[in-house]
Amino acid sequence: MKKIELKKLLPYIIVLGVFSLTVLVLISTADLWILPAMVHNKPIVKVPDLTGKPINEAEKLLETVGLNYEVTSEQYSKDFKPGVVISQTPKPNLMVKQTRTIFLIISKGEETAIVPYLIGQSFRIARTTLINKGFKLGNIRYEPSDAFGADTIIFQSINANTSLPFGSAIDLVVSKGSELQVKVPSLIGLSLEEAKKSLSESGLNLGNLNYIENETFMPNTVINQNPSPGALVKNLSNVNLTLSR
The missing domain is CATH 3.30.10.20 (Trypsin Inhibitor V; Chain A)
Structure with a gap:
């Protein structure tokens, strides 16, 4: 009984096998010949120069020639405004097949x-x-x-x-710190001790002493000074005196 049923199904099995084999042959043929032919038959286009162009303008240029794009990174740049293409791969003017992806680096502007x-x-x-x-x-x-x-x-x-x-x-x-200017007091006619006291009270130092003969003033009396009275000098500056001998 089983042999009779198998004989009845055998033609169907053969047809199914032939059909499956035919499908496999068609797929192999498409993979080996048809699809490669379709790829090889894609138009060759020139890669446009996108450097320095805003991303929306670059996108339109690529669409015009049938190319795709992908932004790979964004970098700071003092030479390019934000959103502008800094560089591209492949380089401009290369010949590539349509649908090729162009990789772009976009500027984030100056840091x-x-x-x-x-x-x-x-x-x-x-x-x-x-x-x-x-x-x-x-x-x-x-x-x-x-x-x-x-x-x-x-x-x-x-x-x-x-x-x-x-x-x-x-x-x-x-x-540089405090450098208050002070007015040099008049010391002429004062004794040396009086001159020292006046200089100290004014925030100034006694400088060089020079003695000369003078019959008008008593000994150790200031008869000249440098800087002159009323001059503005830095705090703690020296004042040189000429005294009578």
């Missing part, structure tokens, strides 16, 4: 940093802070200051919290 507040900091700390924030030291100028101690920042050329390109230079003014 910026926030200027720190430096007033009141020591020069050493201010310099380290600037470098750590990505800035460079610009011109350094030293000036006297009554409000800030020596070697302290009293001015910065760019206000704090300003956004500047990475690597910008910041100029600084550094305090």
